[in-house]
Amino acid sequence: MDKNAVWSELVLEISNCRRCRLSESRTRAVPGEGSLNAKVMFIGEAPGRSEDEAGRPFVGAAGKLLNELLSSNGMRREEVFITNVVKCRPPENRDPLEDEILSCSHFTNSIIQLIQPSIIVTLGNHAGRYVIEFLGGSRWYGVSRMRGNVYKITLFGKETLVIPTYHPAAALYNPAPRKALEEDFKLVTSKYRELTQNEVKAKERRRTLLDFMR
Numbered sequence: 001m002d003k004n005a006v007w008s009e010l011v012l013e014i015s016n017c018r019r020c021r022l023s024e025s026r027t028r029a030v031p032g033e034g035s036l037n038a039k040v041m042f043i044g045e046a047p048g049r050s051e052d053e054a055g056r057p058f059v060g061a062a063g064k065l066l067n068e069l070l071s072s073n074g075m076r077r078e079e080v081f082i083t084n085v086v087k088c089r090p091p092e093n094r095d096p097l098e099d100e101i102l103s104c105s106h107f108t109n110s111i112i113q114l115i116q117p118s119i120i121v122t123l124g125n126h127a128g129r130y131v132i133e134f135l136g137g138s139r140w141y142g143v144s145r146m147r148g149n150v151y152k153i154t155l156f157g158k159e160t161l162v163i164p165t166y167h168p169a170a171a172l173y174n175p176a177p178r179k180a181l182e183e184d185f186k187l188v189t190s191k192y193r194e195l196t197q198n199e200v201k202a203k204e205r206r207r208t209l210l211d212f213m214r
């Protein structure tokens with residue numbers, strides 16, 4: 001099955017999911033969106049009111065900041081992939097509970113395995129803990145201590161760079177996390193460029209070798 005077909009099936013499964021209590025109060029599930037060939041994946045916390053209405057991730061105030069951070073670093077929203085650790089809105093925008101994150105993990109993991117990103121940027125504590133601790137098996141010490149670093153983690157058999165940062169909502173009215181987010185997005189961009197350049201070099205090496213063998 002090609003990636004588009006797998007994604008369409010996942011969207012359908014997520015939209016009809018009744019694995020946890022969040023399905024009872026949601027308007028629409030929010031599976032995620034972006035390029036299925038994205039090298040960079042962003043994982044947030046949970047849909048808010050705007051996302052629950054639209055069925056799309058990060059379309060409210062935090063989404064506006066995420067878009068700004070992407071575009072000021074030369075990335076387009078369509079070329080990355082964006083999802084959340086829970087796909088349905090928690091009532092009153094409360095934090096997602098551990099059992100809800102785990103109920104949704106089947107989908108989160110399937111999305112990571114489908115996209116196979118080279119870089120995962122976790123936004124906030126819930127996503128950071130899920131990827132670093134639950135999937136990666138390393139201890140999570142909280143976003144303020146872990147952010148600003150790159151963690152090389154093997155996820156589903158693929159070496160992945162995980163870059164934890166603050167959730168954009170935390171930075172909306174606070175200058176310190178905003179500055180940290182800006183720094184961390186620069187780090188993401190530089191790792192992304194490094195990866196792309198290495199890929200170009202590897203392609204050139206393969207071509208030279210092939211020319212030599214002809």
Ligand code: URA
Pocket residue numbers: 044045046047048051056057058059060062063084169
């Ligand atoms: N906050 C999140 O964590 N995810 C969204 O999709 C929107 C706001």
